[in-house]
Amino acid sequence: MRHTISCLVENKFGVLSRVAGLFSGRGYNIESLSVGETLDPAISTMTIVTSGDDQIIEQITKQLNKLIDVIKVVDLVEVEHVEREMVLVKVNPKKENKAEVLRLTEIFRGRVIDSSQKTYTVEITGDERKIEAFIELMKPMGIKEFMRTGKVAIARESIKPK
Amino acid sequence: MKKTGSEIFLESLKRQGVKHIFGYPGGVVLNIFDMLYDDKNIELILTRHEQGAVHAADGYARSTGKPGVALVTSGPGATNTVTGIATASMDSIPMVVFTGQVPTMLIGNDAFQEADIVGITRPCTKYNYLVKDVSDLAETIAEAFHIATTGRPGPVLIDLPKDVSVGKVEPVYPSSVKIRSFNPTVEGNPWMIKRAAHEIEKSKKPVIIAGGGVIHSEASKELKQLAELTEIPVTTTLMGLGAFPGTHKLFLGMPGMHGTYYANKAIQASDLLISVGMRFDDRVTGKIAAFAPNAKIIHVDIDPTSIRKNVRVDIPIVGDAKRILADMVAAVKKETKKQWGEIRKSWLKEINKWKKQHPLEYEYSDEVIKPQFVIEKLYELTKGNAIISTEVGQNQMWAAQFFKYNKPRTWLSSGGLGTMGYGFPAAIGAQLAHPNKIVIDIAGDGSIQMNIQELATAVINKLPVKVAILNNRYLGMVRQWQELFFKERYSHTGLDVVPDFVKVAEAYSAVGLRAEKPSEVEPVIKEALKTKAPVFMDFVCDWKEKVYPMVPAGAAIDEMLLLEKEEKKEKKRKLKAVK
Numbered sequence: 001m002r003h004t005i006s007c008l009v010e011n012k013f014g015v016l017s018r019v020a021g022l023f024s025g026r027g028y029n030i031e032s033l034s035v036g037e038t039l040d041p042a043i044s045t046m047t048i049v050t051s052g053d054d055q056i057i058e059q060i061t062k063q064l065n066k067l068i069d070v071i072k073v074v075d076l077v078e079v080e081h082v083e084r085e086m087v088l089v090k091v092n093p094k095k096e097n098k099a100e101v102l103r104l105t106e107i108f109r110g111r112v113i114d115s116s117q118k119t120y121t122v123e124i125t126g127d128e129r130k131i132e133a134f135i136e137l138m139k140p141m142g143i144k145e146f147m148r149t150g151k152v153a154i155a156r157e158s159i160k161p162k
Numbered sequence: 163m164k165k166t167g168s169e170i171f172l173e174s175l176k177r178q179g180v181k182h183i184f185g186y187p188g189g190v191v192l193n194i195f196d197m198l199y200d201d202k203n204i205e206l207i208l209t210r211h212e213q214g215a216v217h218a219a220d221g222y223a224r225s226t227g228k229p230g231v232a233l234v235t236s237g238p239g240a241t242n243t244v245t246g247i248a249t250a251s252m253d254s255i256p257m258v259v260f261t262g263q264v265p266t267m268l269i270g271n272d273a274f275q276e277a278d279i280v281g282i283t284r285p286c287t288k289y290n291y292l293v294k295d296v297s298d299l300a301e302t303i304a305e306a307f308h309i310a311t312t313g314r315p316g317p318v319l320i321d322l323p324k325d326v327s328v329g330k331v332e333p334v335y336p337s338s339v340k341i342r343s344f345n346p347t348v349e350g351n352p353w354m355i356k357r358a359a360h361e362i363e364k365s366k367k368p369v370i371i372a373g374g375g376v377i378h379s380e381a382s383k384e385l386k387q388l389a390e391l392t393e394i395p396v397t398t399t400l401m402g403l404g405a406f407p408g409t410h411k412l413f414l415g416m417p418g419m420h421g422t423y424y425a426n427k428a429i430q431a432s433d434l435l436i437s438v439g440m441r442f443d444d445r446v447t448g449k450i451a452a453f454a455p456n457a458k459i460i461h462v463d464i465d466p467t468s469i470r471k472n473v474r475v476d477i478p479i480v481g482d483a484k485r486i487l488a489d490m491v492a493a494v495k496k497e498t499k500k501q502w503g504e505i506r507k508s509w510l511k512e513i514n515k516w517k518k519q520h521p522l523e524y525e526y527s528d529e530v531i532k533p534q535f536v537i538e539k540l541y542e543l544t545k546g547n548a549i550i551s552t553e554v555g556q557n558q559m560w561a562a563q564f565f566k567y568n569k570p571r572t573w574l575s576s577g578g579l580g581t582m583g584y585g586f587p588a589a590i591g592a593q594l595a596h597p598n599k600i601v602i603d604i605a606g607d608g609s610i611q612m613n614i615q616e617l618a619t620a621v622i623n624k625l626p627v628k629v630a631i632l633n634n635r636y637l638g639m640v641r642q643w644q645e646l647f648f649k650e651r652y653s654h655t656g657l658d659v660v661p662d663f664v665k666v667a668e669a670y671s672a673v674g675l676r677a678e679k680p681s682e683v684e685p686v687i688k689e690a691l692k693t694k695a696p697v698f699m700d701f702v703c704d705w706k707e708k709v710y711p712m713v714p715a716g717a718a719i720d721e722m723l724l725l726e727k728e729e730k731k732e733k734k735r736k737l738k739a740v741k
């Protein structure tokens with residue numbers, strides 16, 4: 001099963017390779033990884049998407065926790081959360097498809113952020129399913145290339161009054 | 163007052179209580195070595211290879227419980243430490259290794275003798291550092307010792323660029339270390355401990371498996387208390403030898419691939435395994451799916467990743483073995499006042515039957531020296547009062563089987579990595595820490611050649627280490643596999659030219675002795691034990707001898723190959739002939 005794991009890590013040199021090395025050294029796969037600073041610039045957050053059975057995921061979270069530079073690990077499967085990913089898709093549609101590209105972009109609440117004589121570059125944000133659906137729909141239009149950011153995720157706050 | 167990085171380095175080590183460093187010099191550590199030239203408190207032991215330095219630091223650590231320290235130069239000096247560091251990492255040995263590095267401004271330029279040792283050792287250290295600024299040095303060293311010795315111990319490496327050892331700063335030595343992301347759990351969960359006590363009370367066929375963690379946490383006393391209180395038999399893994407007295411009536415010897423018949427039988431028949439400070443290595447479990455099929459498993463370990471990594475666990479308890487064993491003793495006492503002796507009678511009887519059926523055994527010969535006989539004699543003549551290190555191969559397994567370890571920290575062996583060449587430098591490190599103890603490396607003729615140069619280190623530092631070479635002219639353990647599983651095709655395991663170890667010893671101004679017949683074994687050992695200098699004892703052994711019992715790879719641990727005595731083999735041959 002697929003899991004999104006969120007880690008707080010020390011913002012130190014070498015941390016990324018320690019985390020990446022843990023995965024490669026133990027044969028776990030990383031489907032995506034994104035890193036960014038937090039409010040406290042000494043701490044970064046890493047969002048890792050990985051997959052495996054329960055035993056593997058348990059090992060992954062324990063092994064991450066064991067890394068000296070890792071402060072906190074949360075497997076978001078256990079937590080209500082929202083997640084987003086962004087993709088930039090560069091399409092070079094035939095003339096007759098240009099309008100369709102723009103229409104689909106609108107339906108997906110995307111934006112055209114660059115265009116040339118032959119191409120449009122479209123930005124789409126959403127969960128994985130939305131991103132994948134958009135890519136599928138664009139394929140027949142002629143995708144030149146696309147870039148995905150990998151997922152970021154954050155826990156939901158309770159809306160019950162306290 | 164401002165101090166140089168080299169001065170801060172030395173002062174930091176003194177504050178950690180370091181008395182000895184094992185090392186080897188080179189260009190970028192010249193400044194540090196210059197400081198060591200007339201330092202009164204810290205002695206550097208010059209080994210003859212950086213691998214030797216790290217193994218010596220490891221032997222020092224295993225035999226004392228204090229972190230070992232090594233210091234080497236950049237590039238090849240640093241890469242030569244990798245096997246030693248990986249050996250320590252696999253066996254959770256506290257150690258701090260300092261490597262020189264090219265000046266910070268040259269890092270990344272493929273400078274002369276530059277190696278990215280922090281990158282190379284990332285997967286085989288507990289943590290590692292590149293110090294980029296001399297003002298970070300004091301804190302980094304304090305952190306490194308803290309990490310190496312706290313929780314599950316392990317090796318930490320510090321890479322010191324030349325300009326850091328030369329640069330000057332007003333040092334601030336931290337009085338204590340706190341790392342917000344590193345707080346190992348020490349205390350066991352009381353609810354789990356209560357459940358464990360309850361299981362102990364219910365079980366009919368319990369077995370304790372103790373590993374190296376019991377030694378690291380100094381928990382032998384508590385282990386013995388628990389075993390004796392509840393009359394539970396104890397088996398110790400290779401790493402755990404010495405954690406429980408080898409002569410104790412509840413001791414089952416070692417489990418696993420070359421474990422005893424009765425330890426393996428007991429595990430397979432048990433209804434409760436109490437595993438403490440061990441990690442269910444594949445050499446212990448054999449075929450996982452068939453391991454201890456009827457047992458509930460209590461697993462005590464300081465490292466949460468050890469738990470449920472290889473086997474299912476019913477009661478996980480994360481924490482320090484010493485604390486948890488003491489808590490378990492208290493909990494068992496509180497739960498019940500049973501007559502344990504009565505309750506365990508039939509289980510212990512069953513085990514004793516297995517002990518009688520297949521004790522550890524070999525066939526003695528008058529003509530040719532059996533390696534097991536040498537080890538029995540070493541035990542007898544030292545009365546077990548010795549620190550034993552081993553190399554790897556048959557020598558290691560026989561040393562584990564036929565010597566009895568009654569105290570922790572008297573058994574030094576590369577378990578996890580299985581490093582040939584470990585034992586001799588480790589013995590040197592242990593001898594330095596224990597000048598008045600007998601230290602013996604039980605070696606193979608192959609392994610001893612992997613760090614034989616350290617004889618110079620032993621001689622010059624007057625460290626009277628004894629090396630018992632079980633000379634079978636083969637890479638015996640590999641040959642054994644070839645004999646059993648590769649139709650006796652001895653591909654590259656014959657050591658056709660084995661050096662004359664007596665002459666080698668003499669060439670280094672050490673003492674060399676040789677035994678070629680069983681009757682010469684005792685006199686040679688006695689002579690060696692009398693000698694106040696390093697001695698190589700060359701025991702010319704039966705090359706055909708094999709280590710038994712043996713669990714073939716992939717088999718369950720009760721599917722053991724056992725020693726077939728000659729008489730039995732003879733009968734079989736005759737039977738075949740008749741047919």
Ligand SMILES: Cc1ncc(C[n+]2csc(CCOP(=O)(O)OP(=O)(O)O)c2C)c(N)n1
Nearest residue numbers: 555556557582606607608609636637638639
């Ligand atoms: C550095 C290293 N290389 C290779 C091996 C694989 N290996 C395991 S045992 C062994 C043979 C050891 O021979 P020897 O030291 O003569 O011991 P014996 O088994 O004959 O007692 C070898 C080659 C190893 N464990 N370590």
Ligand SMILES: [Mg+2]
Nearest residue numbers: 606607636638
């Ligand atoms: Mg040999």
